[in-house]
Amino acid sequence: MADHASAVCDSHSAQSQTPSVKELEDILHSGKTSCNHVDEVWPNLFLGDMFMSHDRYALWKMGITHVLNAAHGKMCCKGSHDFYGTTVDYNGVPANDLPGFDLSPYFYPSAQFIHGALTSPGAKIFVHCAVGVSRSASLVLAYLMIYHHFSLVDAIKKVKENRWIFPNRGFLKQLRTLDMNLQKHSHSLE
Template sequence: MSAGVNLDDCPLSTDMKESSGASCDIPSVGELECVLYGGKKTCNHVDEVWPDLFLGDMSMAHDRYGLWKLGITHVLNAAHGKMCCQGSHDFYGTTVDYYGVPANDLPTFDLSPYFYPSAHYIHETLNIPNAKIFVHCAVGVSRSASLVLAYLMIYHHLSLMDAIKRVKENRWIFPNRGFLKQLRRLDATLRREKSVE
């Protein structure tokens, strides 16, 4: 069990204490959920969770003036094509670059094929002088949060737990269990690659 996580004090049920076998030193889904459940339980329509990286919901995504005031130059929509989440190059015009990921917020949806392309898009954006990126889905706590976590893991070499803690400093997030399992597998893969190096 990870230091500082006491599942006996966690309000989640004990069936969440399983490990999917990715690695014995990667926290289980239940341990991750316990950390995610704790702390601040509210979030704004948009929060800056990393320098020039904003995470938020569809309300903010539809507020083109609000995005302009924040200086947003790029938008990554993790709910592309969904009725509630408008988004396209036409919607934002020529001043904002748009990238859409057609994800469903279901534990059975495989978000992992989008981890690296989305992380690359975020990374490339943040390397442009004065660029700011807004990553969103419908609520801004599961699909989009998972893509931001993957970015921090891939490009900033944070463990999944450290990435979660970093984002939670500024925003409440709660990726669904399927996404957490996929992120655990990513964590295990990145650790293996690092150990080989």
């Protein structure tokens, strides 16, 4: 019984530290309200849109060695290994930008792909979807939370220093769950 009460307390403290979806949306509405086709949001980590994803020459000039396409197979985002050739390591996530789409199974594999790129000497990664504000932004936020131990709010603030983002409500709920699980895990290690 004491274990159950302790688990409820742990769950409650994690929830109290993670803002509601509405509070997260208020944070997302603040600050920078525009973005470019591509913005560097973390050292050697670029977040952008489909326009930039189709410009292989511009990506080559930027030194991009890895591409994570969060809209793989969608009409507007046809990226593939064949499209980028042998000089770019490509990974595609077939996500729909819909609140009902479960993006959470892709959080850890995408974070691992980003981390693998960023720990390779001289590598740069471009993460994109159609507009570069919801699907791809959610995967970048998850990466910062998983590998750099940012809270969801701190990850949002970090990315928003350089790019306007706005994950849909479903993705925000999934990121909140990730945040609470990571907090719970860090508390259990203390």
